[in-house]
Amino acid sequence: MTDSRSPDLECLSLTKRFGAFTAVDDVSFEIPSGSFFSILGPSGCGKTTLMRMIAGFEEPASGDIRIKGKSVIGTPPNRRNVKMVFQHLALFPMMNVAENIAYGLRCRGADKAEITRRVGDVLERIGLPGVETKQIHQLSGGQKQRIAIARCMVLEPDVLLLDEPLGALDLKLRERMKIELKLLQHQFDTTFVYITHDQSEALVMSDRVAVMNAGRFEQIGTPQELYHAPATAFVAGFVGDSSRFSGRVEAGGTILLETGERITAAPRTGTVLPAGTTVDVFVRPDAVAARRPAELSGDAFNRIDGVLDSHLFNGAQSRALVRTGDGRMIEVGYPRPGSSENLAPGEAVALTFTPADTLCFAKKA
Amino acid sequence: MVQKDAQRLALFLLLMPFALWILLLIVLPHLGIGYLSIREKIGPRQYEFGPGNYIDFISEPIYWNTLLRTATMSVLVTVLTLFIGFPVAYYIAKVAGRRSRAGLFLLCLIPLWVSDLVRAFGWIVLLRETGVVSGFLQWTGLVSGPVEFLYNDAAVVIGLIYTVVLFMIVPIVSTLDGMDDALIEAGYNLGGSRWTVLRRIVIPYAMPGIVAGCIVVFMLTAGSYLTPILLGGKNSMWFTEQIYDQFITRYNWESGATFGVVLLAFTSFVVWLGLKLTGQNLANTVAKG
């Protein structure tokens, strides 16, 4: 028996090169049993390669992959107890639903009665009882999605990999499937590793998220940590919306923005930026309040002046668009108590935000 | 790396049947007739190498006249087939409704699968002196006695076009099928006339299909045997007949092989010329048809 505390999936200094291009560069992480883990990154960041290495379709150049504590390097894909939901699902069109789900069981040599029973069980669990004899092309997009998951889950894998399976769905269905996937994960109590370029999918569903860029992990953390305390400028820019400014650290720790304003940022643990460093500053739209300058009280806030350009109405996600002194457009969360609701386009406004909401990173050379 | 080795083994296993096929049935046999064509028999089991067979071919007018005749007839048949077949292909691909399109295409295909011999035989039944056409003309009173429509060049051309026209229509239909009607609409919308739209948009789009059709039709015509012989009679003067004659009747394999090489060289040249002139290549024309 493997140690019950050992993580379901563990990657150690995993590296993969294609010719001179390094697709995955020294990536290490471990995923505790039963959690929902996402790997979030832009297309081409190496996340698919990473997943294909875990599934066994690519061999790493160096590093180790351990499943339930055991290295699987050299184990062919059909011997790994890691199942995968493919981007376009890859349901077998020449088989019906039951045959699709039974495929893995047949490969294991399970007997007929057991196969029938387990196929029925898993269809029950995903809420699609009685669809055994349907053809794949008779199913709706969401049903296919669930059948693809059932086809893997019936084999009771140690880890389920999902490669952007929601990408092909339309927006409404995608929103619903996000919630459904999370519920399914709870229900099966299996480790899910979910690959996506869509930050909202990752934030909504995951227990922990790894943000990947150019073959490396930038940060691993809970969705809250990534959003409120990004470790790098890339994470701050990629996860959640933000407005971005350039500036320079002055003696005394204040930051002089290119727009001319002077602001302060709450120091993050372990980082002290020396004077003269050029920096990127990120501010979330929902951390910014737009007020008439006359209504301001005190000066505990960072402040940037501008002119309200227009309202961007989008229900709960409505924003106001403000033009700053240097002509840049900034989105401001809206509505916000005591703020922009009654402002008219063309009015001068002051944008305020706390130093704690001001995310500051040294610019990369 | 085990996977690499498995890959290499798979490649090797897949290459085997291909290599055996191409080498044993195509490359070596053709080298064989090339070899045979430069060999002259000077006595029992005594041979000499030289261009003698080719000189024989050139110095005997009946041989190269037959080749020339086969060539001009084949080109004529190819051109006529294109003119007859293109409107039909265009009709099937662009004019006919969705339902009738599939039906018409199927109608086109069914005669394709009936033996050459049956088709030629059908024409014999229609065209000969005691045939249907002659009988019909007598019945209407247009002619007073039986008329022989067989055993002339017109009969050969009609029969050949019949045999090959489907090979022209099928590739043109499949290329035109891929053409968006909006291209034609845009052509008219931008002020093109019927003729300019056809010449500037439709025909260039259909070119790979046209070239594929012409190549296959030309090859089939130049290489045909049954139709010219059955419809043209004993003196149809078709080049394949000469080859058969040398091989089977006279048992002169050396000169038969020479004729074969000449025919192959000639048809290959015409195909090459056709591809060059139209800027196409073999893989994107014939392989798609």
Place this chain on the structure above:
Amino acid sequence: MNVAAPQTPALRFAYRAYVTLFFLYLAAPLAAASVFAFNASMFPALPWNGFTLDWFFSDTEPMLGLFHDRRLLQGLGNSFYIGIIVSLLSVAVGTTNAFLFERHDFPGKQVLYVLMIVPLVIPGVILGISILVFASFIANEARAAMDLRINFLRPGLFLVILGQFSFLATITTLVIAARLRKFDTTLEEAALNLGASRARVLFTVTLPFLRPAMIAAGVVAFLVSFENFNTTLMLVGSDSPLTITMYDRIAKVGSTPVLNAVSVLLIIGSGALALISVLVQREPKRADVES
């Protein structure tokens, strides 16, 4: 409105008339060949002497029916024998070729691809004589050097099969490769991921996907083999297939209505087979569109 169609009614009518005329031209010889199979006459010609099935079923000379004509039945049998072997062989090699060209990269692939297409543009007569010459050459050498008699390399069924296979393999390769190109390889990865061995993936996922194309290619190969004349003529021995037997009959006896009867049989048989091949190709397409 269909902009591709002629716009004036007169032109439209003329166009339709032309197409109708064309299809009449296509049908005419087949109809003529068929109709006279049922004429109670010694010649496939007018006048119409009344309907008969004697040219199919009569067992007495001079109106010996097709089903009692030993030579023709023998030819039919030979054609079936050749056709089945050739189509199985061509589908097998066509499938391996399809995998070779669609799944592998190797130096010289382009050249080999062109070589693969070439048999399609070599006149059939030349394929026939070149294989005849090469086979005879080997047989002669074997006899001269080792006193071996290799009879199957002399004209006969074996050479006919090789000759037809030499160009049918190109056709089956093209048909099967076209379908393999449409195959989504993640289906294979999915099957591997679910625990299947490579062989199992091939037999449960990839080959079932190719099956319609393999059947269609097999039908095409069978039909083309059945009707082939040019290549076969050069390689045929004493066991001749149906087309050669019919040709001999025309050359020696002249046209007789029993040949019309054979034509009817061939037209019905080929039509049915062609229809089957169209149907198997169409069925999976519908599924593709909806999925």
